[in-house]
Amino acid sequence: MGRRKAGFRKPRKVVQVGERKPYNDIVKENEKFISYYKTQGVCPPGQWDEFITTLKTDLPATFRITGSKCEARKMLDLVQNMCIKECISQSDTMEEQQQSNIFPLPWYPNKLAWQMDLTRKDIRRNEAYYKLHNFLISETEHGTISRQETVSMIPPLVLDIKSHHKVLDMCAAPGSKTAQLLELLHADDEAIPSGYVIANDVDNKRCYMLVQFDRILCDVPCAGDGTLRKNPDIWMKWTPANGINLHGIQSRIVRRGAELLAVGGRLVYSTCSLNPVENEAVIHRLLSETEGALQLVDVAHMLPGLKYSPGLETWQVGSRNLEFYKTFDEVDEKWRTTIRPQMFPPNPEDKQKYNLHKCIRILPHQQNTGAFFVAVLEKLKPLHSKEKSFKINSESTENDDKEENEISEEEIGKKRENDDSLPQNQRKRRRKDGYKEDPFVFFTDKEEIWPSIKNFYKISDEFDPTCLLVRCHTGKKKNIYMTSSAIRDLVVNNQGAIKFINTGVKTFVRSDNRNMKECAFRIAHDGLESIFNDIGSERKVTIGRDDLITLLMNDKPEQSPAITSLSQEIQDQVNNLAPGSCVLIYKEDIPNGDPFILHISGWRGTSSLRSYMSQHSTVHFLRLLGGDVSKYDINKFKKIEDDQEDKDEETIGSDSEPTNKDEL
Numbered sequence: 001m002g003r004r005k006a007g008f009r010k011p012r013k014v015v016q017v018g019e020r021k022p023y024n025d026i027v028k029e030n031e032k033f034i035s036y037y038k039t040q041g042v043c044p045p046g047q048w049d050e051f052i053t054t055l056k057t058d059l060p061a062t063f064r065i066t067g068s069k070c071e072a073r074k075m076l077d078l079v080q081n082m083c084i085k086e087c088i089s090q091s092d093t094m095e096e097q098q099q100s101n102i103f104p105l106p107w108y109p110n111k112l113a114w115q116m117d118l119t120r121k122d123i124r125r126n127e128a129y130y131k132l133h134n135f136l137i138s139e140t141e142h143g144t145i146s147r148q149e150t151v152s153m154i155p156p157l158v159l160d161i162k163s164h165h166k167v168l169d170m171c172a173a174p175g176s177k178t179a180q181l182l183e184l185l186h187a188d189d190e191a192i193p194s195g196y197v198i199a200n201d202v203d204n205k206r207c208y209m210l211v212q213f214d215r216i217l218c219d220v221p222c223a224g225d226g227t228l229r230k231n232p233d234i235w236m237k238w239t240p241a242n243g244i245n246l247h248g249i250q251s252r253i254v255r256r257g258a259e260l261l262a263v264g265g266r267l268v269y270s271t272c273s274l275n276p277v278e279n280e281a282v283i284h285r286l287l288s289e290t291e292g293a294l295q296l297v298d299v300a301h302m303l304p305g306l307k308y309s310p311g312l313e314t315w316q317v318g319s320r321n322l323e324f325y326k327t328f329d330e331v332d333e334k335w336r337t338t339i340r341p342q343m344f345p346p347n348p349e350d351k352q353k354y355n356l357h358k359c360i361r362i363l364p365h366q367q368n369t370g371a372f373f374v375a376v377l378e379k380l381k382p383l384h385s386k387e388k389s390f391k392i393n394s395e396s397t398e399n400d401d402k403e404e405n406e407i408s409e410e411e412i413g414k415k416r417e418n419d420d421s422l423p424q425n426q427r428k429r430r431r432k433d434g435y436k437e438d439p440f441v442f443f444t445d446k447e448e449i450w451p452s453i454k455n456f457y458k459i460s461d462e463f464d465p466t467c468l469l470v471r472c473h474t475g476k477k478k479n480i481y482m483t484s485s486a487i488r489d490l491v492v493n494n495q496g497a498i499k500f501i502n503t504g505v506k507t508f509v510r511s512d513n514r515n516m517k518e519c520a521f522r523i524a525h526d527g528l529e530s531i532f533n534d535i536g537s538e539r540k541v542t543i544g545r546d547d548l549i550t551l552l553m554n555d556k557p558e559q560s561p562a563i564t565s566l567s568q569e570i571q572d573q574v575n576n577l578a579p580g581s582c583v584l585i586y587k588e589d590i591p592n593g594d595p596f597i598l599h600i601s602g603w604r605g606t607s608s609l610r611s612y613m614s615q616h617s618t619v620h621f622l623r624l625l626g627g628d629v630s631k632y633d634i635n636k637f638k639k640i641e642d643d644q645e646d647k648d649e650e651t652i653g654s655d656s657e658p659t660n661k662d663e664l
């Protein structure tokens with residue numbers, strides 16, 4: 001529910017050991033990388049030069065239009081008209097014009113994903129594209145576009161999500177795919193879907209689940225050499241040991257996912273790594289250890305026009321010194337704690353059993369993207385006969401009702417110590433307690449502030465206030481969030497055992513305005529869509545295009561247009577409306593299509609009317625309505641020049657003595 005915020009804290013800062021080189025100084029060479037991947041045959045020999053040349057170039061900019069509702073369709077028109085024009089017409093030379101192409105990705109439904117033949121740096125640093133840059137920034141802030149990388153859009157798409165699915169994102173932070181999963185769950189235009197997305201990450205340890213998920217995404221931690229175009233410093237750090245060190249954790253995460261998956265459910269495993277040890281080897285190990293409970297699925301029909309290579313069916317495992325082994329028996333004794341038997345490919349006679357060619361390998365030169373690996377699996381039967389309920393990261397609090405397959409953290413620790421698939425140095429427990437989160441306090445039937453809200457907004461009797469929550473037990477309630485009843489039950493029943501960080505969409509915000517005497521809460525724009533149908537017509541105002549543009553152009557409280565300056569139609573509706581928070585409804589008929597409808601949070605003052613949103617949202621709606629956004633379209637290059645001129649004038653015009661600072 002809601003936009004953009006997938007509910008994560010900022011990832012913890014990674015402490016860099018040693019100095020980070022400026023990107024321009026990075027030498028994009030690594031002999032081990034070249035030798036390793038030539039040996040693995042990840043790219044047909046005839047395409048090798050193109051593959052390496054592409055890897056050394058910067059990644060093109062891409063974005064996805066979020067959602068699928070009428071607003072997304074209108075955004076699409078805007079992208080087609082505005083971005084294409086800005087990209088192409090701002091380029092002076094024919095050569096630039098040819099370069100600055102922008103096109104929808106053929107395999108993404110409804111033209112909602114776009115790629116440009118411009119890098120982010122081109123857009124950021126080139127004055128010709130300042131409008132495009134402003135557009136991308138403000139629409140990202142509003143949440144109508146997500147600047148997600150092309151290949152990263154694939155895993156959520158091939159999960160084939162329906163609105164009733166219970167979806168688990170196992171390695172979710174920072175959350176770009178989680179946001180996409182949420183959108184796919186909302187794709188059916190239902191205000192509140194019956195399914196949900198749980199976004200888990202290593203920092204949310206202690207997850208104890210009593211549900212089996214219909215869809216699971218395992219976008220696991222990986223060596224990330226598929227992101228070389230975005231992270232060129234990997235050129236200097238890459239070694240074959242990275243993949244070997246990650247195989248164990250990747251296998252355990254996907255295995256856990258497979259256990260948590262309902263029979264008939266779908267799991268997608270993905271990495272941004274080229275290494276078969278992190279990719280096909282993990283899938284091969286999972287398939288062989290689960291003995292026919294899972295199978296790889298061919299999803300080519302879901303990705304029409306996507307160019308990719310089939311999964312590898314044979315590979316070698318390379319030591320950190322680049323000694324290559326075809327089977328574990330050949331492995332030198334000194335590597336046997338790091339190179340494990342499970343990392344090797346199937347025997348030639350077993351190839352057909354695993355169908356590893358159904359995995360998807362995307363190479364950078366195939367369509368000018370990053371490299372990526374995706375495997376789609378379906379669960380045919382329980383992994384073992386006792387499969388009932390599982391913990392995501394396995395910690396038991398109640399020993400008494402322990403299932404046989406539920407193991408305590410202590411046992412997990414022991415298991416890790418004895419897990420011979422793990423290198424010796426990884427066979428120990430990890431503990432991350434993380435942050436203390438505010439509680440999730442759901443309203444009860446007797447919530448004291450609810451009657452005033454219900455009465456002010458004439459909320460329907462059908463609405464269940466126990467789906468509303470605040471994040472404190474005592475003190476002034478500030479923000480009220482809303483969840484679906486399924487999420488409420490999940491949180492209430494598991495709060496002692498799972499560490500929840502965020503849930504729900506902000507729907508009401510305290511507003512101690514003197515005009516809000518009857519009710520101390522205004523509607524938050526974020527949650528408006530979720531509660532819209534339950535708000536009574538008394539607090540809704542239908543508004544035409546000209547009036548709405550006037551409101552959006554004058555959205556600061558001190559500029560709020562007088563009600564008398566608006567159309568008679570608005571005056572007739574607003575004259576009888578008590579001051580305070582309200583909903584503005586805009587409707588535009590579209591020939592041969594569904595009408596374009598906007599719901600906007602508004603405020604009726606004593607004698608004025610205004611829209612009540614962030615500036616980015618205001619600019620977004622102005623753009624959608626074809627209003628004038630020039631006052632927001634700041635040319636930062638021009639601004640720097642103007643600022644400099646102002647400074648120069650000040651210096652020239654100043655007859656004062658130079659300060660110490662000037663002298664310095």
Ligand SMILES: C[S@@+](CC[C@H](N)C(=O)[O-])C[C@H]1O[C@@H](n2cnc3c(N)ncnc32)[C@H](O)[C@@H]1O
Binds near residue numbers: 170172201220221253
């Ligand atoms: C490739 S990133 C995920 C990117 C994310 N899916 C997205 O699209 O924004 C891998 C994530 O795995 C997390 N991780 C590492 N070990 C984990 C574990 N044992 N369980 C869950 N998550 C883990 C890391 O914290 C990291 O956020």
